[in-house]
Amino acid sequence: MIKQPVLAELQYFVSSVSLLYKGVPLKDSAAATALVKCALHLLEDLPSTRDAVFEYFSLVFNGAVKSYLSNVEKNNPDASAEDDTIQEIHEALERLVTNGPPAWSPLISSWSLRLLGEICDKNSRRRPLDIRTSCNLWLGCQAIRCLVGLTALCFSKLEEAEVDNCIAGLLNTFAQYSPYFDWVVARLGGCFPARVIARMLGCGLKRFTGEYDQVDSEVEVLSYLAAANEEHLRRALRDIIEREAAGNKLTVPYLLHLSKNSEVLAQSLAAVFLEHHTDAHLQLFRSQCKFWPANYNITNVVHIVTGLLLKVKKHSIPVLLTLPRLADRYPWCQELLEMLFVELETLVLEKRSCPLLDDATKEPAKELLWRACLSDCALLQQSGVRLILLVSLRSAHFLQQSIAQLLAGSSGELGSGKPHLNALVRLLGGPHGSAELPKIKPSFEIALERMLLNPTRGGENYWVLRNLVEIVKLERDSFNVHLKKTNCVVVLQELLGKLLAIWEMLMNQQKNTLLQRQGTFSFGNAVIKPEIKRIKREDGGTEQIDTGEGTSRSRTSQIATPVTFDQIHMLAKLIDCMEFNAKSAVLNMSECLKLSALTVKYFFLCLQQAATRLNGDDDTNLHRCYQLLSRHCAMRK
Structure with missing residues (x-):
């Protein structure tokens, strides 16, 4: 039996709310406060009245929102008359969620979500606002702030088993009131970003048919959530590909459909492709493509993917350089590559912005391009070279930097066809369609400065000289269409x-090393002698002391290596190929004297090396000395 105080409160509540529904307002704020307290008591003491109490609360919140929107239209910043009432309801419901039984959380969250959906739908404008603008508009209202905060608090109090039900309720409300409810899902989805993103992708895939599906709301919500939770989005994309790809033949079209409407989704999809482009997946997609909708045939998909890669700020270069490796097994990869380069050339010639080209000049994309130019895969090398040349039309420094980098590169074995040299020669020719001759002098300067600044970089320094020799030979001995523009000599x-x-x-480095080997610092069977210093005694005599510096120097001094000799001989070969006896070669006096001195020095170094009989090319090196000296003497008569 209902107690008298409760019965009296129930009668008061029913009569007051009935008047409100008839349009009769309460007398004053005191009456409104009394009615709220009565409703809260009934909510706790009389469970059967909960629906009626929540209905009354909905009436209060609707009135507060209506007043707020009216003030916004009038540009009136004054607070709504219902704000105090709203605050009291919010605090009471918050206490129930925090201190009351756990059953309150799903009950209150369900009511608040439904009310938010109804309010957004009822007060919607003809043209829906984007998520950020909607948040700024709606969260200016205290009633909406209270509902969103209350829902988030309820979500935080849910048991693990109840979370999925609440997320399902959130997405059902989203489906019912989209697009005006998008901002609520985006805001509350941050409580469980991984689950909300995964569930939204799963629900969207089930509804997707491929025939002009409207996914604007899904794209907006996912993009908003992914801005702060990109890793969760990638994981959800990986899971949906692993889980759904075999069963649902529309997985790829659906993901492309989402990505072409959102740069964030396209970027995450590119990252997932790089991690999981296995043969099993690619074969599966190739077998499924015949079941895709007509607007997602292979030709259209190639166009869509081209557009995605052009607008992606990260991962587009690695994806582009992955395609040549797959082209021999999947012909669509080569078709996609050609389409990409056609679009890139158009963008460059029209001087339009392109995130892919901007990314090419940054780390680690440019390192990937340089490695591609050194590859044995002809299509991969060609793709790297073409992209560098396209970027060079916007950034001449990038071309110079790339040439300097390739000068220090090698293709491994000497008889491997020298693919790095093919790429280098192509870059030296500069981009097609450019009226200006390529400026290669800064490239050579960069490479030579690096040799001077870092002489211990033996292997790379050797390849700089060797590649210069090869380029000079090509220019001198053959007609190369790419070297036609430049005069490397x-x-x-x-x-x-x-x-x-x-x-x-x-040569100074080598001379010091030979002196160490032959004299004080012997590295054969002799023992390293410490450096000796003489000091004067008090009686006028001298004595030797061990400074301890000899052993230290022997450890830190640069030891003669075959690489150092090879660099010396390769540089002599380069000077020999440059033919300074030609009429076009003009040397100033200081260069002439220095060249003479170094040539003689090189001659004696070759004699010294020939005495050891450790090098099979001694005769060749001595003959080169003879040629250098003969030409130099004949030229300077």
Whole structure:
């Protein structure tokens, strides 16, 4: 039997709310406060009245929102008259969720979500706002702030088993009131980003048919959530590909459909492709493509993927360089590559912005491009070279940097066809369609400066010299269409000062090492002798002391290696190929004297090396000395 106080409160509540529904307002704020307290008592003491009490609360919240929107339209910043009432209801419901039985959380969250959906739908504008604008508009209202905060609090109090039901309720409300409810899902989805993203993708895939599906709301919500939870989005994409790809033949079209409407989704999808482009997946998709909708045939998919890669800020370069490796097994990869380069050339010639080209000049994308140019895979190397040349039309420095990098590169074995040299020659020719001649002098300067600044970089320094020799030979002995624009020999003649400085540095380094081996610092069977210093005694005599520096120097001094000798001989070969006896070669007096001195020095170094009989090319090196000296003497008569 209902107690008298409760019965009296029930009668008061029913009569007051009935008047409100008839349009009769309460007398004053005190009456409104009394009615709220009465409703809260009934909510706790009389469970059967909960629906009626929540209905009354909905009436209060609707009135507060109506007043807020009216003030917004009038540009009136004054607070709503219902704000105090709203605050009291919010605090009471918050206490129930925090201190009351656990059953309150799903009950109150369900009511608040439904009310939010109804309010957003009822007060919607003809043209829906984007999520950020909607958040700014709606969260300016205290009633809406209270509902969103209350729902988030309920979500935080849910048991693990109840979370899925609440997320399902959130997405059902989203489906019912979209697009005006999008901002609520985006805001509350942050409580469980991984689950909300995964469930939204799963629900969207089930509804997707491929025939002009409207996914604007899903894209907006997923993009908003992924902005702060990109890793969760990637994981959800990986899971849906692993789980649904075999069973649902529309997985790929659905993901492409989402991605072409959102840069964030396209970027995450590109990252997932890089991690999981296994043969099993690619074969599966190739077998499924015949079941895709007509607007997702292979030709259209190639166009869609091209557009996605052009607008992606990250991961587009690695994806582009992955395609050549797959092209021999999947013909659509080569078709996609050609389509990409056609679009890129159009963007460059029209001087339009392109995130892919902007990304190419940054780490680690440019390192990937340089490695591609050194690859044995012809299509991969060609793709890397073409992309560098396209970027060079916007950034000449990037071309110079790339040439300097490739000068220090090698293709491994000497008889491997020298693919790095093919790429280097192509870059030296500069981009097609450019009226200006490529400026290669800065590239050579960069490479030679690196040799001077870092002489211990033996292997790379050797390849710089070797590649320069090969380029000079190609230019001198054959007609190469790409070297036709440039005159590498003339450029190197202008840089003779740097070449002679490097030659002198290498020979001094080698001379010091030979002295160490033959004299005090012997590395054969002899023992390393410490450095000796004499000091004067008080009686006028001298004595020797061990400074301890000898052993230290022997450890830190650069030891002669075959690489150092090879660099010296390769530089001599380069100078020999440059033919300074030609009429076009003009040397100033300082360069002429230095070249003479270093050539003689090189001659004696070759004699010294020939005495050891450790090098099979001694005769060749001595003959080169003879040629250098003969030409130099004949030229300077």
